[in-house]
Amino acid sequence: MIARRPGAGFTIITNQEIYPDHYLMELRREGAGFDASPGQFVNVLAAGGVTDPLLRVPLGIHRIRKNGIALFYKVVGKATGILSRKRKGDPLDILGPLGRGFYPETGEKEEKKINVLVAGGHGAAPLYALAQREREKGKEVAVFLGASTKKHIVLSREFRQLGCRVKTATEDGSAGRKGYVTCLLEDLLKQKNGEFAVYSCGPTPMLARLAELAAEKGIRARVSVDTYMACGTGVCRGCAIMTREGYKLSCTDGPVFYSDEIVWEEKLKGCGE
Amino acid sequence: MTDLTVRIAGKNFKNPVWAASGTFGCGEELERFVDLRNIGAIVTKTVTLGEREGNPPPRVIETASGLLNSVGLENKGAEWFVKNKYPFLKQCGTNVVVSFAAFTPGEWVKCAEILTDGDFPDAFEINLSCPNVSYGAARGLVAQDKRAVEKVLRAVKAVTRVPLIAKLTPNVTDIGEIAVRAESSGADAVAVANTFQGVAVDAETMKPYFKRVVAGLSGPAIKPLALKAVMDAYRQVKVPVVGIGGIMTGIDAAEFMLCGAAAVEVGTATLRDPCSCSRVLEELQEYLKTKGVKKARELTGRAAKQKGLPRAISKNRKRNVI
Numbered sequence: 001m002i003a004r005r006p007g008a009g010f011t012i013i014t015n016q017e018i019y020p021d022h023y024l025m026e027l028r029r030e031g032a033g034f035d036a037s038p039g040q041f042v043n044v045l046a047a048g049g050v051t052d053p054l055l056r057v058p059l060g061i062h063r064i065r066k067n068g069i070a071l072f073y074k075v076v077g078k079a080t081g082i083l084s085r086k087r088k089g090d091p092l093d094i095l096g097p098l099g100r101g102f103y104p105e106t107g108e109k110e111e112k113k114i115n116v117l118v119a120g121g122h123g124a125a126p127l128y129a130l131a132q133r134e135r136e137k138g139k140e141v142a143v144f145l146g147a148s149t150k151k152h153i154v155l156s157r158e159f160r161q162l163g164c165r166v167k168t169a170t171e172d173g174s175a176g177r178k179g180y181v182t183c184l185l186e187d188l189l190k191q192k193n194g195e196f197a198v199y200s201c202g203p204t205p206m207l208a209r210l211a212e213l214a215a216e217k218g219i220r221a222r223v224s225v226d227t228y229m230a231c232g233t234g235v236c237r238g239c240a241i242m243t244r245e246g247y248k249l250s251c252t253d254g255p256v257f258y259s260d261e262i263v264w265e266e267k268l269k270g271c272g273e
Numbered sequence: 274m275t276d277l278t279v280r281i282a283g284k285n286f287k288n289p290v291w292a293a294s295g296t297f298g299c300g301e302e303l304e305r306f307v308d309l310r311n312i313g314a315i316v317t318k319t320v321t322l323g324e325r326e327g328n329p330p331p332r333v334i335e336t337a338s339g340l341l342n343s344v345g346l347e348n349k350g351a352e353w354f355v356k357n358k359y360p361f362l363k364q365c366g367t368n369v370v371v372s373f374a375a376f377t378p379g380e381w382v383k384c385a386e387i388l389t390d391g392d393f394p395d396a397f398e399i400n401l402s403c404p405n406v407s408y409g410a411a412r413g414l415v416a417q418d419k420r421a422v423e424k425v426l427r428a429v430k431a432v433t434r435v436p437l438i439a440k441l442t443p444n445v446t447d448i449g450e451i452a453v454r455a456e457s458s459g460a461d462a463v464a465v466a467n468t469f470q471g472v473a474v475d476a477e478t479m480k481p482y483f484k485r486v487v488a489g490l491s492g493p494a495i496k497p498l499a500l501k502a503v504m505d506a507y508r509q510v511k512v513p514v515v516g517i518g519g520i521m522t523g524i525d526a527a528e529f530m531l532c533g534a535a536a537v538e539v540g541t542a543t544l545r546d547p548c549s550c551s552r553v554l555e556e557l558q559e560y561l562k563t564k565g566v567k568k569a570r571e572l573t574g575r576a577a578k579q580k581g582l583p584r585a586i587s588k589n590r591k592r593n594v595i
Contacts, residue, residue: 045546051492051493051494052337052338053335054335054338054340054493054545055340055544055545056545093546095546095547227330227331228330228331228332228333229333230333230335230340230544231543231544231547233302233303233306233547234298234302235295235296235297235302235303235318235543235544235547236295236296236333236342236344236544237318237327237332237344237347238332238333238342238344239330239332239333240327240329240330240332240344240347241330242329242330246326247326247327252302
């Protein structure tokens with residue numbers, strides 16, 4: 001069911017800074033359920049009754065529960081700043097679930113594959129819902145988390161608690177492997193044979209490099225793209241991304257695409273070591 | 274019961290709150306969120322003769338109480354639209370206004386011919402004012418050149434009996450003058466107005482944010498400017514004015530009507546909340562009730578007729594304004 005009207009029955013249960021500048025917001029929905037799939041997003045109205053910020057903030061669904069969802073967001077601007085000051089018991093106007101998630105709609109079997117989740121910064125947020133779903137199915141999940149420095153690595157504890165194997169990479173070498181998070185994938189693909197199901201979310205240059213690595217191994221990775229979005233419903237056509245079939249919309253055709261669908265422009269080079 | 278009906282361009286509309294072009298798709302996209310029957314009219318995303326892939330991203334950025342866009346009329350072309358969207362639009366439960374734009378007089382005519390299907394749609398919104406594409410050698414907007422406005426409207430009028438609503442740009446010295454020319458060239462109504470041209474710059478990279486540099490500003494930030502444009506047009510033409518520009522609430526809609534709008538279009542508000550049109554209508558109804566106004570159409574122009582306003586340019590002048 002779609003949450004339609006302001007409020008739409010979502011109430012904040014917790015809203016805590018669990019990593020520096022990164023908040024975990026748990027929401028409960030009264031009444032109707034919320035049938036979301038990992039990789040889908042919600043468009044959140046940070047402040048009703050004011051026109052600045054004017055539009056909603058798209059946030060990947062971080063956790064999917066029977067009676068609600070959780071969001072994990074980084075405070076980057078006005079709207080996320082307002083969100084961070086919300087308290088337990090406050091209602092939240094949510095539109096969603098929106099978009100297409102990590103699981104392809106045409107039933108490609110991923111059963112025997114080893115799940116590898118590659119996250120850049122807070123791109124880890126929607127991957128958590130996927131990891132959760134895969135762990136519930138008893139599948140092995142490897143998670144690669146990347147950031148510029150150690151203090152920007154997020155959700156490592158939470159992924160470990162799910163029983164995922166977590167590796168980290170930092171650009172300055174302050175935690176884990178020195179270099180970009182894509183280098184962890186590069187290492188893995190070099191060393192290990194096997195069938196991998198690769199999922200990723202993070203900045204575009206990172207996804208572009210990941211797409212390149214995946215292509216070399218003949219892997220069609222599922223990547224959640226990061227584009228500026230306005231409506232989230234497909235009407236404004238603002239979040240266009242170039243694909244091999246022309247422009248598609250991140251909000252309704254994505255945000256998750258196959259890595260080989262996208263025409264990538266700028267990509268990370270090498271390992272940034 | 275408040276009478277919400279309005280008559281525009283010879284057609285009856287169930288209410289004066291319409292969904293603005295480019296913010297509502299063709300209605301189908303928002304069906305899961307909105308009861309389309311509550312919308313006064315759906316103004317479709319602008320169609321062009323051929324398919325257009327639109328401008329390269331980024332295409333949108335939020336500004337203080339506003340939104341800059343540079344979408345560039347992305348659409349699949351008139352024939353595709355008739356084949357794939359008309360069946361839905363004809364049974365969507367409300368009035369339909371099809372917006373289209375073209376780049377040469379021949380294209381305008383061809384587009385109008387393809388899109389005219391008997392008495393359908395209820396009206397055409399002639400988009401003379403998209404800020405994100407260029408027309409002709411001057412690279413300006415049609416609605417910045419009254420001769421071009423006349424040429425397009427006369428050409429389209431000659432090939433269709435569907436009423437024409439000329440959508441004008443506010444990026445002119447005197448929108449009233451352009452509205453007058455639109456009226457005398459066959460427009461059955463004028464839509465005032467499209468987005469204001471604006472620029473966003475990325476201070477980090479020191480470059481313009483949009484590849485085309487100039488984009489179109491919409492949202493509450495432009496409301497006072499749009500109200501003036503509506504008033505200017507209303508005081509110079511006899512045909513109805515459809516008011517557009519940053520309407521977020523029923524009171525905003527009422528203000529546009531008071532300035533002379535016979536109907537309004539809600540645009541950017543829909544991008545914030547797909548249900549905005551219905552909410553604006555509910556709030557407008559509440560306002561009318563509070564004010565004891567029995568018919569929505571009685572609001573039109575009340576604030577534009579007040580004494581003490583600068584004298585309106587006489588309607589008689591319109592034939593002399595060239």
